[in-house]
Amino acid sequence: MTSPFRKGLLGLAAATAAVALALTGCSSGGTPYTSGAALPDAKQNLTFVPNYAVPSTDVTKNPLEMGTNQVMSNVLQALVKLNDKSVPEPQLATSWDWTDPTTLVFKLRKNVKFSDGADFTATNVKNSFDRYIAQKQALAAALSVITSYEADDSAGTFTVHTKAPTGTLVGILALVYIGEGAATDDAAWSKPVGTGAFVLSDYVPNDHVTLTRNKSYWGTKAKLKTVTFKLITDTNAKITALSNGQVQVLNDVTNDQIPTVKGMSNVTFTQRSGLTYYFLWFENQHKPLDDVRVRKAMWEALDLPTIVKSLYGETASTMDSFCPSAAFGCLPAEGMPKYDPEDAKKLLADAGYPNGFSTDVIFSTANSGLNDLATAFVSAWKSVGITVQPRAEDGTSWLADFTALKWDMDLQPNQTITGDADYTLNRLYSCAAKRLGYCNPDLDALMTKAQQATDAGERKDLYQKVVNIMAKDVPAIPLFQSTSNVAALKTVKGLKIPPSEFIDWSGVYLTN
The missing domain is CATH 3.10.105.10 (Dipeptide-binding Protein; Domain 3)
Incomplete structure (x- = not known):
């Protein structure tokens, strides 16, 4: 990642400004809380009330639906991810280089497996790109600059060719998630097998989605055993569920409920742009x-x-x-x-x-x-x-x-x-x-x-x-x-909300 063209792109990305939301240690008042030890693994089950519905689990057909992305970014991974300053960082690719102004080569991470134990390969990347492009959904305009691409499993590379220099492409590819399913397999992509820290285990439209720890995850294993995204549309019901411990994290605290949340001694409230x-x-x-x-x-x-x-x-x-x-x-x-x-x-x-x-x-x-x-x-x-x-x-x-x-x-x-x-x-x-x-x-x-x-x-x-x-x-x-107006019980540790609000739940855990 050292070519002059690449350095220019990083300079552009670094110009973007965004602030991460770190919930730990940001108390809004009330009685000081002394953290206890982490709960036993059997009790590491967290419920989160998101601010968006999850209309589908097929992210290729709904690539920019925020609720879908909030969930599936924990199940599927992309070649790159965006850090808190919106700068691309390695994920399934360890490095990338613009070998010329219209050729982008990704070097893929080795020894990565999908949650079912299958090896992650460059062919999986190609199949996933085929899937996204064939859907002609909301990312179509952003991906239209791509003229062709090829996978080389033996070299562990994936190469993208563009019709013209495109300084924003690497960041866009953070939204192209890689799954195991074939490009035309709708059933597989409705419950996709990914390389992320969690596995999709249950989905009821307009009600909830439950993710379970991926025991074969290639990175650091998730601390939570399960995380459930529970849709609650009634504002008062959300606050009640938080206060009685039915949910541990609540997003989208409304303006009129902020004083109530700030007055709860066992809750941390954070508001960030x-x-x-x-x-x-x-x-x-x-x-x-x-x-x-x-x-x-x-x-x-x-x-x-x-x-x-x-x-x-x-x-x-x-x-x-x-x-x-x-x-x-x-x-x-x-x-x-x-x-x-x-x-x-x-x-x-x-x-x-x-x-x-x-x-x-x-x-x-x-x-x-x-x-x-x-x-x-x-x-x-x-x-x-x-x-x-x-x-x-x-x-x-x-x-x-x-x-x-x-x-x-x-x-x-x-x-x-x-x-x-x-x-x-x-x-x-x-x-x-x-x-x-x-x-x-x-x-x-x-x-x-x-x-x-x-x-x-x-x-x-x-x-x-x-x-x-x-x-x-x-x-x-x-x-x-x-x-972003987020309330969390003080027993929740390790929670950070990035500018995109696509929370990485793998580092979150519960204490007593």
């Missing part, structure tokens, strides 16, 4: 949302600073760009629409809708705050003559409708996982992405140029132009970036 943000997408090809004047009017009807402050307090801040400010290249956009209901009415009239129109918005009930947010938006839109039907759906139903584009608007959280604007802007808003009916060839040209550039200053200049165009086109409304 990260890479999570919320947006409202328009299906840009659905009438009347195909008219930029209508989309801008819907943005101007929302008093976002007031709505966000009233619902989320200090746990969120309104955005000035289309991805969170902590990520590299997510710069303030010029010309972002502002709250102006009178101008919104004028824009609607100019677009041919003086009496408004009717539309809908979908969102998942797995995120406890979205219902209140949707209610506030519906009320604001009604004041300018727009009738919006909110469609609250369970996580699995929402994902199915979202993927099939059975919506006019979509309200959801997202993350810039790699800590780089390319991950969000190019992956979601390029013509190739085909995510929300939006396509601007001029925007694509700028994003491609930014993806290929190795100079950080040049990339920033290009992303400034990108977000300025988006502010004019209004394909979506960036709403707010949020903090």
Whole structure:
């Protein structure tokens, strides 16, 4: 990993800023707690309430669903992983090198086995890449720069060829997990066999997922015997479950529940900024949302600073760009629409809708705050003559409708996982992405140029132009970036929450 091209890429990655969340030793107050010894192995069973549903365990079909990734990143591993500063580090690959500007060679880790005892090989990597690319899902635009790849089992290498220099590719590959199953084996990928510290042992959609320690893990064995991701959508029920010990870790503590959690003497509460943000997408090809004047009017009807402050307090801040400010290249956009209901009415009239129109918005009930947010938006839109039907759906139903584009608007959280604007802007808003009916060839040209550039200053200049165009086109409304609000019993040790919120549970354990 010493080529000049590679050093340039590391310099770009190091420019990203993100803070890890370390829960141990961060008490919020109350009676000091003296840690006891680790519980016996039979009692090393932890229950975690995540902030996202797990709509599927096939990560190749849902490669960017946060709930799926939170779980499956403990079962499957990638060639690289991202550290707390969003810099790629070795995982199943021990090293990598750009042997020329368009050839990337990974040296694979030796003596790694899957949880069923089978050897990990370069062929497994190729099969997994075949699987991801064939699915044509949310990573398709990011992977489209790849022209070919080949596995060499005898040399223990995997080589990727790209159509042009691509400084962001290594970080993207942290999201391509390697499984044992054949590329076309849907059954195998629905309960994948991986090389991670845990094995998927139980999954009930919209209820829970249970992982069990991988006894043959190639690295340091997990301290927990099991970790269960338990979906609880009722806010009060979450706090009750934490207080009575039914769950040990709770994510997504709401703003109004923070005082309650801070007052619990046996609980640690930590709040940190990260890479999570919320947006409202328009299906840009659905009438009347195909008219930029209508989309801008819907943005101007929302008093976002007031709505966000009233619902989320200090746990969120309104955005000035289309991805969170902590990520590299997510710069303030010029010309972002502002709250102006009178101008919104004028824009609607100019677009041919003086009496408004009717539309809908979908969102998942797995995120406890979205219902209140949707209610506030519906009320604001009604004041300018727009009738919006909110469609609250369970996580699995929402994902199915979202993927099939059975919506006019979509309200959801997202993350810039790699800590780089390319991950969000190019992956979601390029013509190739085909995510929300939006396509601007001029925007694509700028994003491609930014993806290929190795100079950080040049990339920033290009992303400034990108977000300025988006502010004019209004394909979506960036709403707010949020903090991670995590509560854990003080008997939980070793818990760290990275900017992506994809927790590595292998180092966590329970004490008495």
